[in-house]
Amino acid sequence: MIVADSSVPLPADWRDLFALTKPRVMSLVVFTALCGLLAARSGIDPVLGFTAILCIALGAGASGALNQWYEADLDAKMKRTAGRPLPSGRVDRQTALHFGVGLAVFSVLMLGLATNWLAAGILAFSIFFYAVVYTVWLKPNTPQNIVIGGAAGAFPPLLGWAAASGSVSTLPALLFAIIFLWTPPHFWALALFVKTDYAAAGIPMLPVTAGARATRQQILLYSFVLAAAAVAPWALGLTGAIYGLAAVALNAVFVALAVRVWRNQATEPQGMKPEKRLFAFSILYLFILFGALVADRLVLS
Numbered sequence: 001m002i003v004a005d006s007s008v009p010l011p012a013d014w015r016d017l018f019a020l021t022k023p024r025v026m027s028l029v030v031f032t033a034l035c036g037l038l039a040a041r042s043g044i045d046p047v048l049g050f051t052a053i054l055c056i057a058l059g060a061g062a063s064g065a066l067n068q069w070y071e072a073d074l075d076a077k078m079k080r081t082a083g084r085p086l087p088s089g090r091v092d093r094q095t096a097l098h099f100g101v102g103l104a105v106f107s108v109l110m111l112g113l114a115t116n117w118l119a120a121g122i123l124a125f126s127i128f129f130y131a132v133v134y135t136v137w138l139k140p141n142t143p144q145n146i147v148i149g150g151a152a153g154a155f156p157p158l159l160g161w162a163a164a165s166g167s168v169s170t171l172p173a174l175l176f177a178i179i180f181l182w183t184p185p186h187f188w189a190l191a192l193f194v195k196t197d198y199a200a201a202g203i204p205m206l207p208v209t210a211g212a213r214a215t216r217q218q219i220l221l222y223s224f225v226l227a228a229a230a231v232a233p234w235a236l237g238l239t240g241a242i243y244g245l246a247a248v249a250l251n252a253v254f255v256a257l258a259v260r261v262w263r264n265q266a267t268e269p270q271g272m273k274p275e276k277r278l279f280a281f282s283i284l285y286l287f288i289l290f291g292a293l294v295a296d297r298l299v300l301s
């Protein structure tokens with residue numbers, strides 16, 4: 001009989017390593033980076049553009065792997081995350097750390113060499129911000145964790161823009177602001193219906209520390225400010241009507257869903273249909289808004 005020696009790391013399956021990169025969440029990160037790159041209208045060489053997006057995807061994946069390396073014990077405590085490769089034992093911690101650090105270094109260097117060092121610097125900062133500032137420092141210590149930490153996820157359009165043009169300007173800064181303001185309603189809507197999980201893991205998410213009422217008010221507040229930021233590129237003449245109309249329509253729906261959340265009194269996940277709807281719509285919202293931006297910029301160019 002062969003007895004497995006638990007001190008010898010198992011060779012990780014590529015599917016588990018892929019899962020360490022949080023591919024579903026990162027798909028939107030990569031999409032917004034691609035939109036930033038295309039919106040820069042720099043006429044970047046397609047091979048270079050593809051390389052840049054690949055580097056951003058690898059860097060974002062690296063930060064997801066480092067986040068899971070650090071949070072393996074915490075993920076084991078939550079039903080939603082207990083099946084991830086580390087808590088379920090399909091990947092050992094050392095492999096995850098090597099994979100995350102290796103991918104981070106490779107993606108930053110390759111982006112710098114292929115495009116420019118401004119973009120590479122922003123990528124390095126985003127990885128550091130998510131893996132260290134958010135994961136290690138903010139998440140376990142403050143209910144404002146995702147407000148400040150959300151900045152990490154807001155960098156991709158700036159990254160795409162910088163990779164294509166070597167600079168940043170008002171429009172990419174507004175794209176950063178849009179994702180930054182979008183993150184709290186996106187996440188708090190979800191945190192309301194998985195609240196018990198975070199409480200069990202001792203994470204001070206707003207619904208746990210301030211309660212559902214205060215969280216719902218914050219969601220509504222952020223959705224108003226988000227609407228203003230999302231319409232701003234059009235109002236300032238930086239985009240055309242395709243983007244403008246999409247922004248107005250999408251934000252009307254977003255605010256309407258946030259109002260339903262604000263009105264909802266439910267305390268149990270079964271009664272949280274408005275929160276589930278807002279969370280699902282938040283993802284569609286960014287895909288369409290950024291898609292409209294590219295359509296608008298391509299039509300105008």
Ligand code: HEM
Nearest residue numbers: 024025026028029032146149150153154179183187190283
């Ligand atoms: C600190 C900020 C954020 C937090 C705490 C957060 C948290 C979460 C959580 C817990 C989920 C549930 C599903 C899962 O575990 O995979 C989720 C889903 C998702 N998030 Fe976020 N998120 C944040 C920011 C972002 C950003 C910036 C993006 C992209 C621009 C994003 C894109 C997505 C997508 C696409 C999903 C759906 C994934 C699926 O279909 O499973 N999130 N988010």
Ligand SMILES: CC(C)=CCC/C(C)=C/CC/C(C)=C/COP(=O)(O)OP(=O)(O)O
Nearest residue numbers: 025029059060063067126127130152153156
């Ligand atoms: C380099 C680069 C562009 C990085 C992108 C960073 C990024 C997309 C951050 C998004 C934040 C995110 C996925 C949070 C998940 O929260 P969590 O980790 O608290 O969620 P969990 O409870 O599911 O682990």
